[in-house]
Amino acid sequence: MNRIMIITGGTLGDWALAEIQADDILVGSDRGALFLIQHGYRPHISMGDFDSVTADELARIRASSHAFIDCDPIFKDLTDTEMAFNWALDQKPSQILIVGALGTRFDHSLANVHLLRKGMALGIPCAIMDANNLIMVIDQPTSVRRGPYTHLSLLPLSLTVTGITLHGFQYPLHEATLEIGMSLGISNVLVESEGLIALSSGLLLVIQSKD
Structure with missing residues (x-):
């Protein structure tokens, strides 16, 4: 459909x-x-x-x-x-x-x-x-395109998100863990036309922003 x-x-x-x-x-x-x-x-x-x-x-x-x-x-x-x-x-x-x-x-x-x-x-x-924003929730590896968006932030929607690994970003993460209340994932930047967000467990809020 x-x-x-x-x-x-x-x-x-x-x-x-x-x-x-x-x-x-x-x-x-x-x-x-x-x-x-x-x-x-x-x-x-x-x-x-x-x-x-x-x-x-x-x-x-x-x-x-x-x-x-x-x-x-x-x-x-x-x-x-x-x-x-x-x-x-x-x-x-x-x-x-x-x-x-x-x-x-x-x-x-x-x-x-x-x-x-x-x-x-x-x-x-x-x-x-x-x-100014495009927002989605992921629980499995996901590709994102830069398009009109200059920044990308990751926030946990579950208490903990584990195994976060980023490819194509200015600030890489490898097997990182985010917990509610942490701002580590705020305001990253795609340096490639497409980036990959991988994770092992949890729910991750992905926010792409223009400003």
């Missing part, structure tokens, strides 16, 4: 529109659905509690989406982004990209980063992107 791109209600801009590919399945989560529609896109599905839009905007979202799912904003257990992410996982896509998942609410931003673990566990490549 094609890539699913989830547009949710955090910080958005023209950079997000530039990431849309012609064959993407577009999922609008809460105000992210309105963002798509305002820029001429018709979401494959829009879902959420829509507590961040007006009644008129909600009517526009409902009329302009191929499919629409709403829920009570009080009596629900999942965030809008997790609802959309779970739906995307059920479709078994080739990849999931989430934009608008980072913003002024740090609790929501952190919860959205944690969602990436669910996709990794199912073998579905997942990432979060904003104007």
Whole structure:
């Protein structure tokens, strides 16, 4: 199945529109659905509690989406982004990209980063992107490309990550261990067009940044 791109209600801009590919399945989560529609896109599905839009905007979202799912904003257990992410996982896509998942609410931003673990566990490549960062979680050797990103940071998402070995980076690591609270993996630099991150155990958060 094609890539699913989830547009949710955090910080958005023209950079997000530039990431849309012609064959993407577009999922609008809460105000992210309105963002798509305002820029001429018709979401494959829009879902959420829509507590961040007006009644008129909600009517526009409902009329302009191929499919629409709403829920009570009080009596629900999942965030809008997790609802959309779970739906995307059920479709078994080739990849999931989430934009608008980072913003002024740090609790929501952190919860959205944690969602990436669910996709990794199912073998579905997942990432979060904003104007300056590309974020993913890995538990096995992974190649990364430099592209527009100047820096790369590694943070443990599990208590300990062992056997971290880097190839193609300015600051190499060999069989290193990272534990929660350590900043050893912050602000590395790719010196090759492609780098390899290897690890033996644990969950590693990989953050590529432009600034």
